[in-house]
Amino acid sequence: MLAIGPLLFCQSKQTIIRPDFKKYFDGCGVEGAIAIYDYKKQQWILSDTINTSQQTLPASTFKIINMLIALEAEIISDENYTVKWPGKTDTAKYGYRPDIYHDISVKNAFEVSAGWAFVELAKKIDKSVYKRYLTQCGYGNAELSEPGIDFWNFGPLGISPIGQVEFLKKFYDGKLPFSKRNLDIVKRVMITEHSQNYTIRSKTGWTMADQINTGWWVGYLEKQNEIYFFATRLLQNRKNNRPDFSECRKKITRSVMKDLKIM
Helix, strand or coil: CEEECCEEEECCCCEEECHHHHHHHHHCCCEEEEEEEECCCCEEEECCCCCCCCCECCHHHHHHHHHHHHHHCCCCCCCCCEECCCCCCCHHHHCCCHHHCCCEEHHHHHHHCCHHHHHHHHCCCCHHHHHHHHHHHCCCCCCCCCCCCCCCCCCCCCECHHHHHHHHHHHHHCCCCCCHHHHHHHHHHCEEEECCCCEEEEEEEEECHHHEEEEEEEEEEEECCEEEEEEEEEEEEHHHCCCCHHHHHHHHHHHHHHHCCCC
C-alpha cells in the first residue's frame, strides 16, 4: 500500500481511500461515508473501508428497485400510472407533508419522495416477489423479516454505500433481471439534474428508525464519456438533530466531487 499525502492507494484493487473527506461530514455534525466508482478508470474512491461496507436501511433510495419491481410485476404500466390517495397516512412515521396527500403519478411520487404512494404499491407485491428480485439483484442483505409493509424504512433490510454503487453499476449496464423498457423508464425518472456539462440520475433517502437519522444520496453522474457512480450516507443520533441534515446529503457529495474535479 502506497501513501500519497492524504491518500492511500491500494494498487491491487484500484481503490483510493480518502480519510480527508471526513471533514465534510464533521462540518454537518454527522457520521458518514461516501463511495464513488469511476467507470472509465474502473477505480473506487472511498472515504474509508469500514463505514462504506456497513449495511443500513436504504430508506427512499429503495424506490429505484421498488419501481423496477412494480413495473416488472405489472403492478404499474409505466411512470405515468396514478396511485390513488388512500385518505390517510402515518404522519408520525413520515412527517406532515400535506402537499403530497393526493392522487399522484409514480413519476411525481418518485420525484417528491411520496412514501405513501410506494407503500400502496408494495401492498400489491408479495414479499416472496421482493425476496426473489432482491436476491437476484444482489441487493444488500435481502432481509425482509420486518412485518410492516414499509420494510425499506424500518426493520433489518440493509445495504452499504458500496452495495448501493454495485447495484447502480448493474442497473446502468442492464445486468439486472428487468426488461430494457423498464430499466429505461426508471433511468428517465431518475434524472434530477441536466445541463450542457453533465446529467445526474439519483435518489435521496431519509429514515428516522431507531432514533437515528439515516440519510442517503445515491446515483450516477454522466459527462461526455465519463460516468461516476456515488452513494453518500449520513448517520445522526436524533438527539443531535440539525436543520441542515437533509441538505447535507447533497452538500457533502458535491464537495467531494469538486475535490475530485468531477463537477
